[in-house]
Amino acid sequence: MNQSAIGHRIWAIAEGYIPPASTGPEPEMLSHETVCVLNTGTEDAHLAITVYYSNGDPVGPYRETVPARRTRHIRINDLEEPEPVPLGEDYAVVVESDRPVVVQHTRLDSRQAENALLSTMAYSAS
Amino acid sequence: MNQSAIGHRIWAIAEGYIPPASTGPEPEMLSHETVCVLNTGTEDAHLAITVYYSNGDPVGPYRETVPARRTRHIRINDLEEPEPVPLGEDYAVVVESDRPVVVQHTRLDSRQAENALLSTMAYSAS
Amino acid sequence: MNQSAIGHRIWAIAEGYIPPASTGPEPEMLSHETVCVLNTGTEDAHLAITVYYSNGDPVGPYRETVPARRTRHIRINDLEEPEPVPLGEDYAVVVESDRPVVVQHTRLDSRQAENALLSTMAYSAS
Amino acid sequence: MNQSAIGHRIWAIAEGYIPPASTGPEPEMLSHETVCVLNTGTEDAHLAITVYYSNGDPVGPYRETVPARRTRHIRINDLEEPEPVPLGEDYAVVVESDRPVVVQHTRLDSRQAENALLSTMAYSAS
Secondary structure (H helix, E strand, O other), rough: OOOOOOOOOEEEEEEEEOOOOOOOOOOOOOOOEEEEEEEEEOOOEEEEEEEEEEEOOOOOEEEEOOOOOEEEEEEEHOOOOOOOOOOOOOOOEHHHHEEEEEEEEEEOOOOOOOOOEEEEEEEEOO | OOOOOOOOOEEEEEOOOOOOOOOOOOOOOOOOEEEEEOOOOOOEEEEEEEEEEEOOOOOOEEEEEEOEEEEEEEHHHHHOOOOOOOOOOOOEEEEEEEEEEEEEEEEEOOOOOOOOOEEEEEEEEO | OOOOOOOOEEEEEEOOOOOOOOOOOOOOOEEEEEEEEEEEOOEEEEEEEEEHHHHHHHHEEEEEEEEEOOOEEEEEEEEEEEOOOOOOOOEEEEEEEEEEEEEEEEEEEEOOOOEEEEEEOOOOOO | OOOOOOEEEEEEEEEEEOOOOOOOOOOOOOEEEEEEEEEOOOOOOOEEEEEEEEOOOEEEEEEEEOOEEEEEEEEHHOOOOOOOOOOOEEEEEEEEEEEEEEEEEEEEEEEOOOOEEEEEOOOOOO
């Protein structure tokens, strides 16, 4: 419980793709991708998220805050400013934080009748 | 077989979520999240698990022991003291151990008729 | 947005297998394996991909380019020169790049009626 | 193609569990867990695999060889000497190699009608 801030300040996720269709009750079963961020420190972490595409320049920063000693599971689908992330398109994500955090990436794919899940720790660059 | 203790003493899992519903026979097919811990050393490892939430202070420590040269697959659903982890809520986990261990995280999601699995090594902080 | 090139120049994926059969509409639901590469730098990254097998010598290099500040999700199924990767056979992949990149590996398995997903960061060697 | 041996000599997988039941055609759809090993070097790698349990001492070493410049996807189900790994029981795995290798872990779970997959890089200890 005396945990200080653990993790890194830069994280990268190379695999991003929000399936364009869903099956099942929303919002839990809506196809989505989530960036899960854990801030174990005693100060708020301010994130700048940049989204990279195959065609066209990166977009960002998307600004998010993870309060001290909290986790936030940020749905990529919900990002709005400067612009929403399009469905059905390949993308990648870089998360920069002013405090050390831990970042994990999850996708729920409900395009077919039964959902599929994937998850992986992001790559920590520094 | 002469393996000494391998791993780290602090591990973090940013993505935690126990689905609130299940399909299929219990207990195998009950939706659950598991923290798998491997202790290859010759002395017992004593764990202090802290659970972080989006709203509200972290809860813990949950105390668990992994005996020497054993693995334990701890179901988050089964944690009781100081309080159970609520279903259907985002959380994150930090595992602190007095001996080096290896930690991996798995979810079985049986909300729909067919189960889905995810797994990832936890983030090792030190 | 001032992100310099992050990542490594050598990445390895030990688990490769393209399921020989598929269910569902193509191309999204075609069983496939993807090597997702993120290049955050300001110069193009040139990749040399080598495929290792259980029986027979490694094949490659397959040449691919990831433009500056772009991501590319390369389907193993689509590799052609020097030769396509056979379906239903175990393989592994090494990605070498002349610039730092981040590599993640994903499989969509649609052999049965509902698709399954797996994903993991590749192993970064240097 | 001039790749020297990359990876580590000790790898650990904390999460092991071979589902006791299967649905679908064998052997592809038999529930199984696989340890995928890549040897990029020019000399054969000799593995000593140790299996850890929740109850009872570790068992091993299981001896396997990964030839030079080859990958081998070893099914835990197929290990025989000194004894088979029981189905439906929690276990963990340590892989020791006399040469650097890369190790990844995959499970195909076909207990229910549709298969589920998980995969993660093993933890590299040294």
